[in-house]
Amino acid sequence: MSILFKKFVNIARVIIPRKLFNQIRIKRQEKENTRFLKKLTSQVLKFHKNTNDNEVIEVLNFLENNPISVFPYNYIHKYKKEEIEVELDHAIGLKYIIHENKKLYFKRSMSVNAIKSLYRGLLIDQDIESPHLYLTEGFKLTSQDVIADIGAAEGNFSLSNVEHVKKAYLFESDSEWIEALQATFKPWKDKVEIINSFVTNYDSDSTVNISTFYKKHNDISFFKVDIEGEEQNFLNACVPIFKENSNIKLAICTYHKHNDEVDFTKQLKSLNFKVKHSKGYMLYFYDKSIRPPYFRRGLLRASK
Numbered sequence: 323m324s325i326l327f328k329k330f331v332n333i334a335r336v337i338i339p340r341k342l343f344n345q346i347r348i349k350r351q352e353k354e355n356t357r358f359l360k361k362l363t364s365q366v367l368k369f370h371k372n373t374n375d376n377e378v379i380e381v382l383n384f385l386e387n388n389p390i391s392v393f394p395y396n397y398i399h400k401y402k403k404e405e406i407e408v409e410l411d412h413a414i415g416l417k418y419i420i421h422e423n424k425k426l427y428f429k430r431s432m433s434v435n436a437i438k439s440l441y442r443g444l445l446i447d448q449d450i451e452s453p454h455l456y457l458t459e460g461f462k463l464t465s466q467d468v469i470a471d472i473g474a475a476e477g478n479f480s481l482s483n484v485e486h487v488k489k490a491y492l493f494e495s496d497s498e499w500i501e502a503l504q505a506t507f508k509p510w511k512d513k514v515e516i517i518n519s520f521v522t523n524y525d526s527d528s529t530v531n532i533s534t535f536y537k538k539h540n541d542i543s544f545f546k547v548d549i550e551g552e553e554q555n556f557l558n559a560c561v562p563i564f565k566e567n568s569n570i571k572l573a574i575c576t577y578h579k580h581n582d583e584v585d586f587t588k589q590l591k592s593l594n595f596k597v598k599h600s601k602g603y604m605l606y607f608y609d610k611s612i613r614p615p616y617f618r619r620g621l622l623r624a625s626k
Contacts, residue, residue, distance in 0.1 A: 453602035453620035495520035523559035
């Protein structure tokens with residue numbers, strides 16, 4: 323941002339009403355995002371134009387005929403017109419959606435439209451064709467598994483599986499989600515523990531070292547990990563856990579950073595895990611530093 327433009331912005335903040343100023347700022351940001359995504363699409367198509375990789379060709383065909391998407395596959399279209407009913411729990415003032423015959427609550431601050439949009443995203447995220455699908459026919463939970471849902475957010479993963487596992491620990495750093503999670507899992511409060519902390523490799527007032535937590539909760543057998551790029555620190559903290567235990571399953575996201583899939587695969591194999599990546603690719607354009615080859619695997623499934 324130039325000095326002249328900064329001065330203009332500062333003056334505008336004084337003379338333009340706050341609401342109008344925010345509208346102008348949002349529209350400007352939207353235009354910048356549109357330009358970025360258009361440029362990125364062009365770069366992706368150009369870089370991969372000579373590929374012989376059928377998985378990549380499928381994505382390129384999508385990009386040539388559709389707006390850019392984090393999940394660049396035609397299956398996402400079936401959710402665009404999905405009828406989603408948002409209900410209000412008058413007793414507690416929270417909105418919810420019926421998810422697999424169970425109530426999934428959302429943040430108090432979220433509008434009906436925001437909830438519908440988020441829930442469509444969750445359906446896309448865990449579709450059987452999604453590159454971000456945690457469980458498969460060959461990678462399942464059992465009735466004896468204890469889940470550590472790390473980066474739980476609204477808790478859809480644990481809610482889908484809560485009746486089929488022994489116990490679940492839900493870690494979520496966003497305090498606004500905690501109220502919703504408590505409402506969602508109230509029917510299973512005897513087997514679900516909600517921890518309002520960010521999981522990493524050190525302990526503080528707002529963070530928890532997973533290795534420290536495991537010392538008191540060494541029954542965890544399944545780790546689901548989606549923590550906004552902090553996955554490497556999580557893995558480093560887990561080394562003692564993984565070395566000492568032979569009955570561990572792990573579904574860990576690899577799309578936040580450029581080299582995560584390669585780095586995590588190498589590290590997990592060195593700890594005697596069998597490792598497979600998810601099918602297909604994600605195009606994580608929220609990483610503004612994204613670079614060739616652009617496409618990233620959604621996650622790794624590892625077991626030992």
